[in-house]
Every structure is written in structure tokens, then in C-alpha cells.
Amino acid sequence: MVAADRKTVGVIGLGAMGFGMASSLVRAGFEVTGYDPAQVACARAADAGVTLVSSPEDVFAAADLVVLSLPTASHVDATVTQAAAAGLLADAAPKVVIDTSTSEAATSRKLAAILEAKGHGFLDAPVSGGAAGAASGQLSVMLGGEEKWVALARPALEAMAAKILHVGPSGAGNVAKLVNNMLVANHVITTLEALRLSEAAGVSAEEALTVINSATGRSAISEIHFPNWVLPRSFDSGFSTGLMRKDLRLARELALEAGVATPMANLAATLWAETNSGLSDTDDFTLMGDPQLDRLSRKETH
Numbered sequence: 001m002v003a004a005d006r007k008t009v010g011v012i013g014l015g016a017m018g019f020g021m022a023s024s025l026v027r028a029g030f031e032v033t034g035y036d037p038a039q040v041a042c043a044r045a046a047d048a049g050v051t052l053v054s055s056p057e058d059v060f061a062a063a064d065l066v067v068l069s070l071p072t073a074s075h076v077d078a079t080v081t082q083a084a085a086a087g088l089l090a091d092a093a094p095k096v097v098i099d100t101s102t103s104e105a106a107t108s109r110k111l112a113a114i115l116e117a118k119g120h121g122f123l124d125a126p127v128s129g130g131a132a133g134a135a136s137g138q139l140s141v142m143l144g145g146e147e148k149w150v151a152l153a154r155p156a157l158e159a160m161a162a163k164i165l166h167v168g169p170s171g172a173g174n175v176a177k178l179v180n181n182m183l184v185a186n187h188v189i190t191t192l193e194a195l196r197l198s199e200a201a202g203v204s205a206e207e208a209l210t211v212i213n214s215a216t217g218r219s220a221i222s223e224i225h226f227p228n229w230v231l232p233r234s235f236d237s238g239f240s241t242g243l244m245r246k247d248l249r250l251a252r253e254l255a256l257e258a259g260v261a262t263p264m265a266n267l268a269a270t271l272w273a274e275t276n277s278g279l280s281d282t283d284d285f286t287l288m289g290d291p292q293l294d295r296l297s298r299k300e301t302h
Contacts, residue, residue, distance in 0.1 A: 007031055009156050010063030012056045012079060013101075014041040016238045017127070018069030020134025021100065021160045023048045025067075027137070028159035033062045060088040060095070065156050068099045072246070073107040080111050080122070089118045096121040096153045100141070102181070102247055105171030105254070108144060112170035121149030124170060126177035127161065131238035138162040142180075144173035175254065182251035185244055185268045187221040192289045195226070205231060205291055221289070229286040241288065242281025245272055271295065 007030060011022040014036035025032045026049040034050040035058065036042050042052050053059055060066055060083040070076050076099050083089060097115060099108065099122065108124035115122045123145035133139040140163040143150055150157075150166055157164050167176050194217070198208035205226075212222050229237045248269050255262045270276060272288065277295050279287055288295065 008033065008063045008065070010034065010059035010066045011045075011050070011069065012036075012059050012066065013069035014038075014045045014050070015069065016131040017100065017134045018067070019045055019048070020131055020136075021067060021069065021139075022050050023135060024137035024160050025156060026050065030156065030159065033059050035059050057083055057086050057088055060086075064093070064095060065153055066095060066097045067156070067160075068097065068101055070099075070101045071243075072101070073103040076101050076103050077107050077111065081114070084114060084118065089115065089120055092120075094119055094121065094152070096123060096149050098123050098125045098153050098156065100125050100127050102126045102177050102243070102250070103174055104250060105144075105174040108174055109170045112145060116146075121145065121152065122170065123149055123153055124173040125153075125157070126173055128177070128180060129161075133162075134160070141165065142167055142173040142176040144168055144170050144175075146170075178247060178251040178254055181244065181247040182262070182265050182268075183219075184221060185248045185272060186264055187219045188225070188285070188289050189268055189271055191219070191221050191226060192291060192295070195291050196294075199291065225286055226289060229284070230289040230291075233290070235284045235287045235290070237284055237286045239285050240281060241272070241277075241279045241283045241285045244285040244288075245269075245281065248272060 009025050009030045010033045011018050012035050014034050022032050022034055022045055032050045033053055034045050035053050035056050046052055056079050068076055080097060103124060112122040123143055125141050125143050127139040127141050129139040137160055139161040141157060141161040143166040167173060195205040195208055199205055209222055209226060212218050229235055252262060252265055277288060
């Protein structure tokens with residue numbers, strides 16, 4: 001049941017993830033207002049029951065909760081600070097901004113402080129589960145922020161996600177997402193290595209995956225990505241190589257800030273680079289796992 005005082009949700013960014021979350025919110029009974037600069041995205045959202053407005057500021061004006069699904073931390077920063085500069089947060093009843101983007105902890109902490117000073121909340125809430133999870137309301141969300149804002153946002157979060165993990169204060173959700181995606185980047189490469197070795201030694205990739213996914217070598221990459229998108233060669237998970245490169249870069253920057261060595265992630269970043277992988281930023285990231293292309297030999301790694 002939707003909480004009576006938290007019924008209107010705005011979604012800024014109606015791409016594959018934002019559209020899925022907006023659709024899940026509509027199905028859960030929320031009044032959903034949305035904005036995206038792309039007309040195609042807007043038309044699809046309107047068909048799903050989202051009320052469109054002409055600017056992000058209009059979303060802030062209309063909604064109790066504002067969900068952001070944007071490409072980078074700079075987009076998140078600009079969107080929130082512009083709303084604050086426009087006076088939309090000055091005298092309004094408490095709002096909560098739920099940033100589902102894979103952003104940066106420093107940006108989230110900065111925005112949380114700005115909003116808190118104005119009586120509003122900010123949650124860094126990056127998600128896992130892809131476009132399919134967003135469309136079905138089955139995402140996993142990693143939350144950073146104060147419990148009082150989590151409580152206000154929970155009805156909307158429950159409409160979008162099957163797992164809600166509050167991992168700490170502002171920025172904690174960003175950190176958790178980055179270390180998760182750092183592992184994903186590594187798992188794609190190690191799973192590819194394992195399957196190429198298996199096939200070279202006479203055991204098919206499909207047979208090897210049956211064993212791996214019943215044993216301790218399994219991961220979400222071996223259980224979901226390879227069976228669904230790599231081996232069928234559809235390569236349409238909805239997550240781009242460019243986004244994976246961005247997340248791996250942010251994880252390595254976080255490691256530098258924290259003074260933690262990440263030699264495997266550093267090597268993975270070398271292999272994921274376009275000059276070595278042959279993948280453009282717009283390619284689906286599951287292409288990196290294609291056993292028919294020997295991406296791992298493009299770069300001397302010793």
C-alpha cells in the first residue's frame with residue numbers, strides 16, 4: 001500500500017533503467033512524473049502511465065520523492081544544485097532524492113549536506129539487476145544515507161526493488177556499488193578464461209558452466225550473464241561497455257584515495273580498454289565475454 005503522504009514520485013532520466021523503475025512505480029499505485037531530454041524515452045514512458053513535464057525542475061516541483069537515473073555524478077550534481085538554485089527546495093515540505101545512478105561518494109555526501117540544510121533528504125541508492133530487474137521491480141538497491149530518509153523513501157523503494165540494503169551513511173551505497181562492479185569486471189574476464197580453457201581441453205562451455213554453477217566457482221556472471229547473453233550471442237543485457245569502464249575507473253580512483261592496492265582491477269582495466277578489447281563504449285558489456293574472440297591475448301599482461 002502506498003503511503004498517503006508519499007504518493008507522488010518523480011523520475012528524472014527515463015532510459016532503460018529509469019523507464020523500468022517508473023513503470024514499476026506506476027504499477028504500485030504511485031502518481032509518477034517524469035522527465036528525459038529524449039523524445040523516444042518520453043513517448044515510451046507516457047505509454048506506461050508516466051506524466052511528463054518539460055524540465056527536471058518541474059519534477060522537483062511536483063514530486064514528494066525524486067528518483068534520479070542519470071549517467072554520471074556530474075549530471076546528478078547539476079540536477080540537484082540547479083533545483084536548489086531555482087528555489088524549489090526552500091520552503092517545500094520535506095522531499096527525498098533517491099539517486100539510483102552509479103555516482104561518487106564525495107558527490108553524494110556533498111548533496112546530502114546541501115539538502116539536509118534545507119530540510120530534505122538525499123539517498124545514494126545505486127542498483128543492481130539491469131533493465132529487466134528495473135522493469136519487474138526486482139532490483140537490488142544499496143543505500144547510503146540517514147535512516148529517517150530511508151523510512152520516508154521505503155514505499156517507493158519497495159516498489160522498485162526486491163532487496164533493499166541500507167549499508168551506511170551518505171556515500172556508502174556508492175562505495176558498495178563500485179566494489180560490486182569492480183568484481184563484475186573481473187568476473188567477466190576470469191569466466192571467459194575458464195571457458196576458453198575448458199573448450200580448448202575438450203569440454204564445451206555449456207558443460208563447463210553446468211559444473212561451475214553447481215560448484216564454488218560460480219558467480220552472477222556465470223549463472224546469469226553467460227547463459228542468457230554470451231553463449232546465445234545476443235549480447236543485449238542493456239549495460240554498456242562504456243558504463244563498465246566508468247565504474248571500473250571510479251573503483252580504482254576510490255582505491256587510490258583509500259590507499260588500497262588493486263592489482264587485479266588494474267589489470268582488468270587494461271584488458272577492458274578499447275585498444276585491447278576492441279569494444280567501443282556503446283557495445284554491450286557482455287561482448288567482453290565472447291569465447292569466439294580472443295580478447296585476452298590482445299595485450300601482453302606479464
